[in-house]
Amino acid sequence: MNFEFDDDTEAFRQYLKDFAQSELAPHYQSDDREGRFHEGLHKQLAELGLFGLLIPESLGGQAAKYVTSGMACEEIARADFNAGWLVTNSLLLSDIINTHGSEAQKKRWLPPIASGEQVPAICLTEPGHGTDAGALEMRAERDGSIWRLTGEKTSISLGMHAEYALVFARTGGPGAGGVSGFYVRLTDKEVSRTAYRDVGGRAIGRASIHFDGLPVAAEDMLGAENKGFSTVMQGFDYSRALIGLLCIGSGQASIDEALEYSKLRHAFGQPIGKFQGVTFPLIEFSTHLRAARLLSYEVLWRKDKGLPHTAEGAMVKWWAPRLSHDAAHQALLTFGQLGYSEDFPHAQRMRDIMAMEIGDGTAQVSKLIAARQLLGREFAP
Numbered sequence: 155m156n157f158e159f160d161d162d163t164e165a166f167r168q169y170l171k172d173f174a175q176s177e178l179a180p181h182y183q184s185d186d187r188e189g190r191f192h193e194g195l196h197k198q199l200a201e202l203g204l205f206g207l208l209i210p211e212s213l214g215g216q217a218a219k220y221v222t223s224g225m226a227c228e229e230i231a232r233a234d235f236n237a238g239w240l241v242t243n244s245l246l247l248s249d250i251i252n253t254h255g256s257e258a259q260k261k262r263w264l265p266p267i268a269s270g271e272q273v274p275a276i277c278l279t280e281p282g283h284g285t286d287a288g289a290l291e292m293r294a295e296r297d298g299s300i301w302r303l304t305g306e307k308t309s310i311s312l313g314m315h316a317e318y319a320l321v322f323a324r325t326g327g328p329g330a331g332g333v334s335g336f337y338v339r340l341t342d343k344e345v346s347r348t349a350y351r352d353v354g355g356r357a358i359g360r361a362s363i364h365f366d367g368l369p370v371a372a373e374d375m376l377g378a379e380n381k382g383f384s385t386v387m388q389g390f391d392y393s394r395a396l397i398g399l400l401c402i403g404s405g406q407a408s409i410d411e412a413l414e415y416s417k418l419r420h421a422f423g424q425p426i427g428k429f430q431g432v433t434f435p436l437i438e439f440s441t442h443l444r445a446a447r448l449l450s451y452e453v454l455w456r457k458d459k460g461l462p463h464t465a466e467g468a469m470v471k472w473w474a475p476r477l478s479h480d481a482a483h484q485a486l487l488t489f490g491q492l493g494y495s496e497d498f499p500h501a502q503r504m505r506d507i508m509a510m511e512i513g514d515g516t517a518q519v520s521k522l523i524a525a526r527q528l529l530g531r532e533f534a535p
């Protein structure tokens with residue numbers, strides 16, 4: 155057993171932590187109020203190599219371990235959950251392309267993601283199909299040598315900002331076996347977008363995206379025809395740990411701030427940190443967050459080692475977002491009346507973290523995945 159990062163990862167963590175606290179934390183709440191990321195953020199994150207962590211060095215990336223990418227998500231989210239979400243989204247998509255793309259596709263698509271030139275999105279969910287994504291209706295139809303994409307994708311993270319997207323559409327018969335993935339440009343005239351007014355994640359710009367016969371070259375299909383669904387689902391196993399660490403970083407920040415506050419705030423002639431009613435809930439959350447963090451890193455360690463991690467990833471996905479949300483809530487209460495003010499970040503953290511109780515799969519479906527792994531496929535409903 156070894157509970158330490160290697161020396162390089164630890165040095166990078168310290169650097170990221172300092173960077174995030176000095177450069178990102180001051181914008182976390184103002185970006186939420188503005189409903190967009192502040193100027194220069196994308197460039198800063200790209201210069202740190204964060205979008206390219208899972209991209210080969212020959213294509214402008216860092217070729218980092220999955221554990222390192224999780225550490226980056228955690229440290230960035232500790233200061234700014236939404237900047238961490240931005241990074242997580244690019245990590246997932248770039249890794250799908252790197253795993254399933256042809257050499258020519260990787261050369262075209264990965265360098266602009268690593269350099270931060272292009273913000274990509276993942277378009278799977280539709281108005282009629284979320285959890286049951288394999289039933290999606292969007293059509294890709296052959297038109298001579300090209301495909302044409304028609305339909306609506308909904309609830310797309312970064313949907314208002316992304317220049318490119320991996321879009322899943324039906325190319326074959328019913329069910330998950332008839333779905334293919336296409337990497338497409340979103341700036342063409344056949345694409346239109348509608349913004350959501352969201353509870354949290356406001357800088358992310360979630361959107362519905364309409365495709366009205368968008369022409370796509372045959373060579374822009376990612377992976378084999380009708381194999382798109384298994385491609386993306388495979389990617390989602392370890393990304394659940396990245397999402398877990400995103401949430402844990404943010405929830406832990408609130409707990410750390412509440413512990414500090416409990417030393418400073420006095421009531422009845424003593425610091426409130428002397429009251430067990432104040433400290434016990436904070437200690438309980440510290441314990442649970444620590445355990446969820448270790449499970450998240452175990453998933454990424456397993457991915458690095460090529461070991462199975464589907465059940466562990468699903469466990470993190472149902473647990474970490476809810477736990478981290480509740481931790482931020484407990485921290486808010488520890489600050490008393492001050493916590494209820496937007497001068498403090500706890501309520502925003504609750505709103506932001508809550509996104510991950512739904513995005514990338516709800517708690518119910520995550521538990522179904524874990525149950526299928528532990529009990530066997532014959533116990534799937």
Ligand SMILES: Cc1cc2nc3c(=O)[nH]c(=O)nc-3n(C[C@H](O)[C@H](O)[C@H](O)COP(=O)(O)OP(=O)(O)OC[C@H]3O[C@@H](n4cnc5c(N)ncnc54)[C@H](O)[C@@H]3O)c2cc1C
Pocket residue numbers: 275276277278279283284285286308309310311312355360509510512513514515516517518519522
């Ligand atoms: C902030 C945010 C960001 C997102 N970003 C993206 C993105 O970038 N790209 C993308 O493609 N999608 C994205 N999504 C969509 C997300 O993946 C879906 O919302 C999610 O998969 C659930 O689908 P749904 O909302 O249609 O709910 P539904 O599938 O309609 O489910 C409704 C309720 O029923 C429950 N339920 C459904 N089936 C079962 C079952 N078999 N057993 C028990 N309970 C069940 C669900 O858990 C849920 O509580 C995002 C969502 C959010 C909130």
